[in-house]
Amino acid sequence: MGSAKSNNRLLQGIGASPGITIGQVRITDRSRVVVIEERITAGEVPAEIARFKAALAKAKDELLQVKDDLAARRGPEHLYVLDTHLLILDDSMLTRETVAFIEQELVNAEAALKRTLARFKEFFAGIEDEYLRERSGDVEIVVERVLRHMVGQDQESLTDVTVEGKTIIAAHDLSPADILQIDKESVIGFVTDLGGKTSHSAILARALEIPAVVGLERITGELATGDTIIIDGTTGIVVINPDQETFRDYLKRKQHYEYLERELQKYRDLPAETTDGFRMQLKGNVEFPEEIPSLKGHGGEGVGLYRTEILFFNCPVPPDEETQYNAYATMVRAMAPHPVTIRTLDVGGDKFVADLNLADELNPALGVRAIRLSLRRPDIFTVQLRAILRASALGKVRMFFPMISGVAEIRTVKALLEEAKAELRREGTAFDEAIEIGIMIEIPSAVIIADLLAREVDFFSVGTNDLIQYSLAIDRTNEHLSDLYEPLHPAVLRSLKMVVDAAHAAGIDACICGEMAGEPEFLPILLGLGFDELSMNAISIPRVKKILRRCNKAEAEQLVARALTFSTAQEVLSFLQSEIAAHYADSFD
Incomplete structure (x- = not known):
């Protein structure tokens, strides 16, 4: 009613x-604390700094208590996301900036902390990647927790929400802690x-x-x-x-x-196989172990993309080997017996990790980021390689490298990897000697020389989001250009075909971990192109599997042959929609 x-x-x-x-x-009151900026005297500075640091300590104690309570209720696998907030509270930059504002600007602690938050938000606003840009929300949530302790505002817990209706x-x-307490x-x-x-x-x-x-x-x-x-x-x-x-x-x-x-859940345990017997791997894109139960519950056959950026998020120094190893080990154990594919650091460097000290860039999307950053800082890169290698002793692990543009880059990466392996052997530390390595294909140069790159690695993983952006010179976050961001653009389809053909000619797998993988309407195209593996959001897997099991690979190949004859993305889309309506309509309900 x-x-x-x-x-x-x-x-x-x-x-x-x-x-x-x-x-x-x-x-539920999660409104932002209203801060009134007040001037203070030089004599009041020590007291304001002490008040700020006391609130910081209380916020940390509170979050640790939440973590302990959740560990008792849910188990340790649900706590990793809270560790990111604890890392922010421990961030020396957060403390240093706030103390500096109190001392130099002579403002009260609340106002100083708000100014620090504004500085963080300004930095994150300039990050081109939407996924990483959203991490500013974590800083804001943590700062609000500290501010509440400063002004003496209690925050109700969502563990108290128990009603008949x-x-x-x-x-x-809502913070991650709020969600986990529901x-x-x-x-x-x-x-x-x-x-x-x-x-x-x-x-x-x-x-x-x-x-x-x-x-x-x-x-x-x-x-x-x-x-x-x-x-x-x-x-x-x-x-x-x-x-x-x-x-x-x-x-x-x-x-x-x-x-x-x-x-759809009936498809969870069925093989991802076409009517003519082609077997495709359907895996998940993840960041936290908390996502693994959902991935397994939706029939995921492994992790096709494990993003490691969160470990480096807003850290005063890069995470050490033990911190990284523990994170990777947790993920590998949680996903067992299925494989985990770990991507090395894929970020721009400026201020993401304070220790990097890179200069501002006019065009960060084309600057020092991803593998370029790792190769400029082999000290940081080698630590990550060692941690991934150590985790490979615990289960099936693959690793791959972002934004590879040429053969020289991947050979340099492989040389550093061999050095890391040699170090571990000398130390008597176990790792998978046969660990597979791959590269992300996401820039046009990698597409053009895909045949050369295929000789160097064990698999390709196409990052369609960036490949489309770089191929079409479109900033996908620019709302004025959104109509030009076309996954079915003939240049994109031809690029994908070149990548698959080069991979298969070299006897290696071709995978996709971009957004196209999880869009059901693109499945006939990706199947017809010959991709061996798709990695996507967990909740997309059953629907994609349902459609896949009703598809015929030979027919999909014919569909792609026709699609490649069209001159515009709109023509390809119209053709694809007509084919779906004619052959797969009942699968798309």
Whole structure:
């Protein structure tokens, strides 16, 4: 039945975690602390610094307590994301900048910390990669925790949300700690003013399969505790106090969605195989061990992309070998017996790790980043190589290297890898002597010489996001150019074909770990091109597998041969849509 005080307002946000859910709202205070800047005297500086450091210590103690409580309730595999927030609290740059503002600007501790946060946010705003740009939210959440201790504001815990009915949490923002504390028996979804699809809270919501819509900007101002709302985590739509007709409509959609999900789960343990017997590996892109249960639960056959950037996030110095080894070992053990493919550091260097001290770049997308950064800092790179090698003794591990542009680069990488292996042998440290190595194909030069690069490695993994961006000279984060970001552009399709053909001619696998891999409508194209492995978000795997099991590889190859004859992306898209309607329509419901 619809809400008694129906007004049927619709808001559009960002679908962060799929699913449709209907319930009553509970407003949770996660609003930002209002800070009033006050001038202080030189004599008051020591007291303000002490107050700041005391709040920092309290925030750390609080987070450690949350971690202990969660370890008892959920087990240690769910805690890695909290370690990133503890690292931020330990960050010497956070402390140093805030203390400097207090001493030099003679402002109160709250204002000094806010200024430090503004500096962090300014840096992150300049990062081209959306995934890494979202990490600024972690800093903001940690700073807010410290500020609350400064001003004496208690923060309610979501562990207290235990009600007879089903509750949807509404908040300005939610931290990863908040998400992990949610009792799924009581909380059936959440909506927030802030957030993006690649924030850690969104990642955890998907991993825990809690429907969520974020980035609604003003949702907390539109709601009152007790309101009935509908959230559609797939489309990002939120309906406030729905009328009876809308309620019934979404109830049917919810039942249909849940039916489809149950049907898709039937594919979880079935082989990812076409009707004519072609076997494709379907794996997951992950960052935290918390994502592994969801990946296994959706039928993932391993990790096709393990992003290691979070280990280097906002650190005063790069993480040491033991820290990295423990992280990789946790992931390998959690994914066993399936393989884990670890990508080495794939970031620009400026300020991401304070110790790097690289100059500002006018065009960081074309600057010192990814493998270029690693080769300029072999001291940092070798530590990562050693840690990955050590983890390979625990299970099936592959490693691959981002932004390779030529043969000379990969040979230099291989030389450093051999040095790391030799060191471990001398120390008597175990590792997989036959560990496979690969490269990301994401820039045009790598496509053009793919045949030469294929002789040097054991597999290719195509990063379609960057390959499309670099091939078409399109900044995919620029909303004014979004219509020109075309995965089906003939130049992109020809590039993908060149990569697969070169890989197979050399007897190695060709994989994709970009967004194209998880888009079901692209599957006939990727299958026809001959890719051996697709790596994607865990929740996309069952749907892709369902479609794959109804496809015929020979027919897909014919489809690609036709698609390659067209001159524009729109022509390819129209043709693909007509083929899907004619042959695969029932698979795309």
